[in-house]
Amino acid sequence: MPLDTDTFDALLATIRRYVAERLRPLESQVAENDEVPPEIVQEMRDMGLFGLSIPEDYGGLGLDMTEEVRIALELGRTSPAFRSVFGTNVGIGSQGLVMAGSDAQKAEWLPRIATGEVITSFALTEPGAGSDSASVATRAVREPGSGPRTGNDIYRLSGTKRYITNADRASLFTVMARTGEAGAKGVSAFLVPADLPGVTIGRPETKMGQQGAHVCDVHFDNVPVPAANRLGAEGEGFRIAMQVLDRGRLHIAAVCTGIAERLVADSVAYALERKQFGKPIADFQLVQAMIADSKTDAMAARALVLETAALKDGGAPITLEAAAAKYFASEAVGRVADRAVQIFGGAGYIADYGIERLYRDVRLFRIYEGTSQIQQLVIARETLKRGG
Structure with missing residues (x-):
């Protein structure tokens, strides 16, 4: 059941500030230590992030799919490691239980999953x-x-x-x-x-x-x-797994889109600041072309994610659409990250700016929760079933 508009908007604004002011400054530390600080994990528990998709009856926020992907879009604007802290509780680690669990199983586990007591x-x-x-x-x-x-x-x-x-x-x-x-x-x-x-x-x-x-x-x-x-x-079990992955793939597509949007913003800011031949590199048409391509990729991914989420909330099967969203968004963010390195030039290859880190981070999205090639097979199979 979706939250009322004012409550959800307040939650979204809180997460947006949290990402910008609290998480982004810690990205290098997390990468260096290979660990999200315990105090951050506790803050995420306190914000209810572990229970985004858990029904309200079991102590979660009970977000619908559109609300969940909008949150994921915001969380994509920082290192994927932060979302991963609670990502399995929101997605593949809990949704089999939500979808197929008995009343007794749900009562035993879901309240503790929602609070983050259980990972x-x-x-x-x-x-x-x-x-x-x-x-x-x-x-x-x-x-x-x-x-x-x-x-x-x-x-x-x-x-x-x-x-x-x-x-x-x-x-x-x-x-x-x-x-x-x-x-x-x-x-x-x-x-x-x-x-x-x-x-x-x-x-x-x-x-x-x-x-x-x-x-x-x-x-x-x-x-x-x-x-x-x-x-x-x-x-x-296999049927349950595939249902879980449909939802998980759409969530990952939203995260990919959020990262793409962050990379576009970072690329634009750098292009406006960095000067060569006496003017900002943003004035050069070949740089503008890369920005245009990346912006288009990010916009198209966002549109596909939100449309698919609306279909799911309306009760429609989304196996094809979730596969297409995950396939497009994960491939698109790879292209955007590659262009970001190119726009930043030598600085894009140096760790200080974080662009090379995101370039490496996004490569995994084309592999887990179904490789791009598996998504292609799913898309083709479902399209043939539908007759076009």
Whole structure:
């Protein structure tokens, strides 16, 4: 349920100021330390950012999709690491529970997810299952002799998940595991608390960009998962995952768009200030052409994101539109970042200005939550289904 206009506008203005005055000055520190300061995390909890998409009945803000992407657009104007702190709670780490959880599961977890007491994580990718997400090898086997009547109804979960965002901070994983036949129909979804015996978290990976946002391997060694922690019925996990990713892809598209808008603003400010041949480089038409291309990319991405969000809020399926938004926006922000480096020239390659950092940060958006190539396949498949 959307907030009233005045309340939402006040929230948006607060986040805009917070990004500009509090977060942007810390970007270099976060990148250098590979860590978002604990006081920032607490401030985000206090602002309710961990519960943006959690229903109000469970203590969240209950934003609709249009409101969520407008917030994401603002958060895109700073380092992606800041949004990543609570991003899994808002998106892929919580939405399976929101969409498919039982009343008991929601009551147990959602209020603590909304406050940020519980950090969530989405465990789908594996060493041998990335774009081919229906081929997960992690298995959940019903323990022999267990069942609803025995009082000991559990699955034994074994396998390894790879590149899992916020894994080292998470206290709850949504895990996709094979319970049946090969392919998508044999995949089920489970809520797995991080403190269950047999759960081990690997060290954070050293990455090309997005320092401060951690990804790790997660190992499950014969983990006893209560059957009550299964989301939906056996075999519904892949469907749940795809529904979660539709929403997540649109959120990421909004973040990409926000970063593109920030890069355009930074490029314009620099071009107006930097002088060559006795005048600002903004006066040169070839620089203007790069600014024009970047502005157009950012405007087109924003329009597609907002249109898709409105469709979702209206109850329409958005598999095609979310894939198109994520594909276009993630590719567009890469182009905008490349042009920003060119406009800044040598300064764009030097760490002092932060442009080279954003250039590295945005590269990941074309890979996670579905590569650009997977988005192309989804767009083509859905377009063919619709007949054009």
